[in-house]
Amino acid sequence: MSNTYGKKLKITVFGQSHSPAIGVTCEGLPAGFEIDMDRLSSFMARRAPGKDPTSTPRREADAPEFVSGLVGNTTCGAPLTALIRNTNTRSADYENLRDCPRPGHADFTANVKYGGHQDVAGGGHFSGRLTAPLCIIGGIALQMLEGMGITVGAHIVRIGKEEGKYLGCTDVSKEDLKLLDTFPVRTFDEEERFRAEIAAAKADGDSVGGMIECAILGLPAGLGDPMFDGMENRIARIVFGIPAVKGVEFGRGMGVASIRGSENNDPFTVKDGKVVTTTNNAGGILGGITNGMPLVFRAAIKPTPSIDKEQDSVSLSEMEPKKLTVKGRHDPCIVPRAVPVMEAAAAIAILDAILCR
Numbered sequence: 001m002s003n004t005y006g007k008k009l010k011i012t013v014f015g016q017s018h019s020p021a022i023g024v025t026c027e028g029l030p031a032g033f034e035i036d037m038d039r040l041s042s043f044m045a046r047r048a049p050g051k052d053p054t055s056t057p058r059r060e061a062d063a064p065e066f067v068s069g070l071v072g073n074t075t076c077g078a079p080l081t082a083l084i085r086n087t088n089t090r091s092a093d094y095e096n097l098r099d100c101p102r103p104g105h106a107d108f109t110a111n112v113k114y115g116g117h118q119d120v121a122g123g124g125h126f127s128g129r130l131t132a133p134l135c136i137i138g139g140i141a142l143q144m145l146e147g148m149g150i151t152v153g154a155h156i157v158r159i160g161k162e163e164g165k166y167l168g169c170t171d172v173s174k175e176d177l178k179l180l181d182t183f184p185v186r187t188f189d190e191e192e193r194f195r196a197e198i199a200a201a202k203a204d205g206d207s208v209g210g211m212i213e214c215a216i217l218g219l220p221a222g223l224g225d226p227m228f229d230g231m232e233n234r235i236a237r238i239v240f241g242i243p244a245v246k247g248v249e250f251g252r253g254m255g256v257a258s259i260r261g262s263e264n265n266d267p268f269t270v271k272d273g274k275v276v277t278t279t280n281n282a283g284g285i286l287g288g289i290t291n292g293m294p295l296v297f298r299a300a301i302k303p304t305p306s307i308d309k310e311q312d313s314v315s316l317s318e319m320e321p322k323k324l325t326v327k328g329r330h331d332p333c334i335v336p337r338a339v340p341v342m343e344a345a346a347a348i349a350i351l352d353a354i355l356c357r
Contacts (some may be wrong), residue, residue: 017122138344230288251283
């Protein structure tokens with residue numbers, strides 16, 4: 001399985017949704033950094049399940065258990081390994097999925113790839129549960145970046161048909177991102193509109209997706225490389241490792257397809273002795289390299305495939321059509337819990353790029 005990311009900061013995620021534990025090993029963390037464990041716990045709690053009506057009722061503490069890489073709370077240069085114990089599993093709910101795969105889920109492709117030996121309980125290694133270990137390293141990376149004057153923040157801009165406020169690529173500030181910490185659902189809009197959209201889907205036995213916008217401020221110009229190690233590539237690779245992400249765009253994104261070069265080009269000027277652009281359609285990246293402007297990207301999250309509605313599937317043993325009713329506990333919308341995961345992924349990609357300089 002391809003479950004390793006990074007060049008200098010190399011992370012490997014392991015475990016399954018219902019295995020005794022899930023975890024992560026990280027090589028390349030600089031030695032001598034003291035982790036604020038209280039802040040890390042608070043960050044992990046934002047992703048943890050079972051704490052809001054918009055999420056699955058499965059409750060997990062998601063408390064990291066560090067088994068190597070630290071002396072006290074300080075990184076020591078050795079590979080850092082952390083575990084999260086799975087304590088609230090109901091594996092029997094998933095046994096029928098071995099023969100009857102969920103539409104929209106990896107059940108079928110996993111069966112083909114691994115010859116029926118895959119772990120189906122809770123989605124196994126394909127589960128969004130595996131984003132919890134990602135948040136351990138991402139939470140540490142966020143603290144390291146903050147010490148370098150770099151701020152990462154994400155928020156919800158769409159839930160289903162309800163669209164909210166975008167930060168914009170040019171004028172976003174650190175104050176904007178800090179303001180998000182005061183909102184239970186990280187959005188600059190009335191969160192009740194988004195909650196109502198999720199509740200309506202849940203009441204109908206269905207699910208809903210959405211869009212998350214992420215901004216990275218304080219990046220120096222010159223970070224990244226052309227072609228295959230560009231900042232878009234680095235960020236997109238790890239973001240697409242988050243289950244349910246179906247699209248990523250930077251800056252003006254797909255909108256550049258319908259405008260002219262004179263509209264899309266970001267004019268240069270000088271401000272406070274630095275070269276800046278008056279607009280930021282590029283989203284802070286030119287030729288794969290940061291230009292010193294805010295790096296802004298968005299990710300589209302699909303609706304959760306596990307829904308209460310009866311769906312059309314097949315019996316793999318009988319090779320005949322079959323109706324499927326999904327059991328288990330599932331999020332009617334994973335977007336709110338995916339916001340800290342997006343921040344974690346972005347922070348890991350940025351820290352790795354900085355260490356590669």
